[in-house]
Amino acid sequence: GQSLEQPSEVTAVEGAIVQINCTYQTSGFYGLSWYQQHDGGAPTFLSYNALDGLEETGRFSSFLSRSDSYGYLLLQELQMKDSASYFCAVGNQAGTALIFGKGTTLSVSS
């Protein structure tokens, strides 16, 4: 089977740093993506890792370790608007659709 595991909920306060972990078990691996989805909204692309290491995009960073089948999304300087669900997703091979995890609900309080 194919599975992606991520925590169901994370809470934090404004200005803090939070890390959302994702471990995956899939038949193939082409890359790990992260998407953000606000309540009632569409998923929007945040970050992508095809190779080991850290990718930084503003306040968000994503890390991948292919040997450990593990990645994480790091959100810094949290803001209230970051309250949303965050999904990790794996592409099995080039050009295929994504397999999504169940999502992590992040709640940011003041």
Place this chain on the structure above:
Amino acid sequence: EAGVAQSPRYKIIEKRQSVAFWCNPISGHATLYWYQQILGQGPKLLIQFQNNGVVDDSQLPKDRFSAERLKGVDSTLKIQPAKLEDSAVYLCASSLVGDRSQETQYFGPGTRLLVL
């Protein structure tokens, strides 16, 4: 640049009825995906098109679901007859073609279906 368009945004039907959803992808995006998102879960692929050809429909319940993309642009997803467990958000996404096309998929706002 206009985003992915979907209609209707909401639909309520009774079980055993039929329903159709429409999607217009971003101009120039050859790959189109239909995902089903059940409350509290991540999107699950139903079908993937490249231009007007089907790339992957392995998770599409073909006894009741059908989809087409006749001219390689917009697409229609149909459910006939609907079951209670089909209540979900149906998301359409599109992307460019290429080795890293899956890197960035652009999602539409979705159609929220409630089957009573």
